[in-house]
Amino acid sequence: MELGIALAILGAALAVVLSGIGSAIGVGIVGRSAAGLISEEPEKFGKALLLQVLPGTQGIYGFLAAVLALQKIGIFGGEEVLIGNQIGWQILLACLPIAFAGLVSGVLQGQVSAAGISILARKPEEVGKAIIFSAMVETYAVISLLTTILILNGLSV
Secondary structure (H helix, E strand, O other), rough: HHHHHHHHHHHHHHHHHHHHHHHHHHHHHHOOOOOOOOHOOOHHHHHHHHHHHHHHHHHHHHHHHHHHHHHHHHHHHHHOOOOOOHHHHHHHHHHHHHHHHHHHHHHHHHHHHHHHHHHHHHHHHHHHHHHHHHHHHHHHHHHHHHHHHHHHHHHOO
């Protein structure tokens, strides 16, 4: 395998793995908080689930970035495009914004959403505010995904 292809695949893998780790940790944090609430007030399950789902989006963003990166090198077409080391490095670096931002924002969004479970427990009518707080963290994952997409689209292979 050529180094350029290996670097591009590494970038795609990092996008998925790091953002997936962030999402898994974030969803786990909220799940623990939500489980305590649901054991006492099962009727709040739907709203708690919404708060739990939010940190899971970073993993989806990382997956999308990986698909775009792998598509760029022809993995899905059945025949790999021969790329040089320079393009391989560029694809790897293009995947890093969502990889690292997905890791960090997934965890932090999980913490914010877990705090939102406290709002849901005490004032369920105010859960929209908890969702907004959590969505503010999401903004930076979206910006990172867009950065990765813009860089990948700007590369000529």
